[in-house]
Amino acid sequence: MSAAIPAFEAPPQAEPRQDAPPSERITGRAMIVGGSEFPCFARSMTPDAVELIAEAAVEPGQVVVCYLDEIGILPGTVARLVADGFVLTLAIPESRRTRVTARMEWHADRATRAAELRGAKRIVPLHRGVQVRLGEQLVMNGLILNISRSGAAIALKTAALPFVGAKVRVGSRYATVVRHLENGLAVQFSVPFAAEDFDETVRV
Incomplete structure (x- = not known):
């Protein structure tokens, strides 16, 4: 990321929208102009402001340039x-504002659809045994605790769980680890099951 972003006066703007679940937060990197770069992710956002979760020593009034995956470069001032x-508080150039707004709306629509899927019923399938693969080398045998069209909770007999955010393969389906459980993990499928394909006989 280039640091050649001039200082600016950020006008008062709207607060970011409601918090998103961890699996729907957008990852990225941010940089204090003239300072250090650090990882971050957006917890909520509008075209006027974004709330970033990050372990960084920043102060109100500092100019920060943030790059969010799927959204792009967002310059702003710490409010x-x-x-x-x-x-x-964002100061997106007018030449980019329409495009950035469209990307944010697309992400919000996707998050809404994901929330609707999360509200779908969870079942305990007849076929509960499953393998969870991280890459091609690490294979873990697991037991499905429950499953919905969009994800599953899986018990694993290992303390070395894939990190939250890791891309894994659960049976034949690709998924993302969204949280750790006391005895395993929860994943979100990259492609949800179709409603007509989802019942107690489902296999992953």
Whole structure:
């Protein structure tokens, strides 16, 4: 990321929209202009402001350039600090604002659809045994605790769980680890099951 972003006066703008679940947060990197670069992810956002979770020493008024996957480069000024990050008031050039807004709306629509899927019923399938693969070398035998069209909770007999955000293969389906459980993990499928294909006989 280039640091050649001039300082600017950020106008007062709207706060970011409601918090998103961890599996729907957008990852990225941010850089204090004239300072260090650090990883971050957006917890909520609008075209006017974004709330970033990051372990970084920033202060209100500092100019920060953020790059979010699927969204792009977002320059702004730190408006205020929160417990685990900060709110960035954005100053997106007019030439890019329409495009960035469209990307944010696309992500919000996708998050809404994912929320609807999360509300779908969970079942305990007849075929519960499953293999969870991280790459091609690490293969873990697991037991499906419950499954929905969009994801599953899986018990694993290992303490070395894939990290949250890791891309794994559950049976024949690709998925992302969204949280750790006391005895395993929860995953979100890259492609949800179609409604007509989902019942107690489902196999992953």
